[in-house]
Amino acid sequence: MKPVAVIAGANSAIATAMIPALAEKYRVVAVTRPDRKLGVSAGDQVDGHLSCDYSEPALEELAESIRSEWEEIHLLVCAVGTLHGANLTPEKRLAELDRDQLDQYFQVNAITPALILKHLLPLVPRGEPAKAAFLSAKIGGIGDNRLGGWYGYRASKAALNMLLKTASVELSRSHRKLSLVALHPGTTDSPLSEPFTSNxxxxxxxxxxxxxxxxxxxxxxxxxxxTGRFIHWDGSDLPW
Ligand SMILES: NC(=O)c1ccc[n+]([C@@H]2O[C@H](COP(=O)([O-])OP(=O)(O)OC[C@H]3O[C@@H](n4cnc5c(N)ncnc54)[C@H](OP(=O)(O)O)[C@@H]3O)[C@@H](O)[C@H]2O)c1
Incomplete structure (x- = not known):
């Protein structure tokens, strides 16, 4: 039987496009926020579709549902992320910083992915090869920040990177065969990037x-x- 891959933020443009290739090697369990339908082609190729509002009780329920039906996770992919929305616009200047906006960026881009890892880790076998890949962004690299702007998005992805790096250090002792990485997908045509791609x-x-x-x-x-790497889509290392 094929191993199980769980993909959170499965409705993201990038995650949806990953599902057919993942389904060749894995039984894919898609996780989305409540009331999201999977795209037809992705929906046909998943083994299961679960929803979660990413509160901690909902994440506990999610873990229990996966455990009861699929038992173990050999690949975890997290594509959850946000850049803009109804009350969310990337800040160009310090004067535009806003507590609620920063809170949204950190909640969605850093805290939710870290809690997904916390709650699903118990389903990752300790003694077998397993992988966890979180979509970050090159723009979250502190050493690479020459342009400035997009304070909340940059800072929340930098926070995600640190949370993942810290977890990778801890888990290299308890889960010696796990590779836990942050991935930069490259600028990709999606609802997230759409307002910013004209140039x-x-x-x-x-x-x-x-x-x-x-x-x-x-x-x-x-x-x-x-494990613990921040990886560009071409496989090279990115500066943190
Ligand atoms: N596109 C790019 O150029 C680019 C570049 C660098 C990094 N990335 C990263 O790649 C990942 C995927 O991005 P994408 O371009 O595919 O964007 P996308 O199509 O907008 O997908 C983002 C997904 O994140 C989840 N999400 C959004 N807001 C959320 C919220 N408030 N609470 C919980 N989940 C939320 C949703 O998943 P569900 O609908 O399934 O719930 C949404 O489909 C993101 O982490 C992004 O930061 C993208």
Missing amino acids: VPDDNLYSPETTADRLVSVISGLTPED
């Missing part, structure tokens, strides 16, 4: 399918020695 040259704006192929290829090649 991105066409050859630097990738389709979700191209990005998905690249990310699945990086994930396929992961070994436990890769």
Whole structure:
């Protein structure tokens, strides 16, 4: 029987495009927020679709549902992330910082992914090879920040990176065969990037399918020695 992959934020453009390739090797369990329908092609290829509002009680229930039907997780992918929304606009200047906005960025981009890892980790076998890949962003690299702007998005992805790095240190002792990594997908045509892509040259704006192929290829090649890395879609290391 194929191992199980859980993909959170499964309705994201990138995650949806990853599902067909993941389904070749895994039984895929898609997790979305409540009331989200999966796209037809992704929906046909998943083994199960669960919803979660990512509160801690809901994450406990999610873990229990996965445990009772699929037992173990060999691959966890998290694509949850936000950049803009009804009350959310990336800040260009310090004067635009707003407590509620910053709270949203940190909740969605850093805290939710970390809690997904916390609650689903008990389903990851300790003694077998397993992988956990979280979609971060190059723009969250502190050492790479030359342009400024987008305070909340950058800072929340930097926080995600630190949470993942810290977990990777701890888990390298308890889960020696786990590779836990942060992945940069590249600028990809999606609802998240759509308002900001007019100045991105066409050859630097990738389709979700191209990005998905690249990310699945990086994930396929992961070994436990890769744990704690921040990885570009081409497989190279990114500065934290
Ligand atoms: N597109 C890019 O250029 C780019 C570049 C660098 C990094 N990334 C990262 O790649 C990941 C996927 O992005 P994408 O481009 O595929 O974007 P997307 O299509 O907008 O998907 C983002 C997904 O995150 C989940 N999400 C959004 N708001 C949420 C909230 N308030 N609470 C919980 N979940 C929420 C949703 O999943 P459900 O609908 O399934 O619940 C949504 O589909 C994100 O982490 C993003 O930061 C993207």
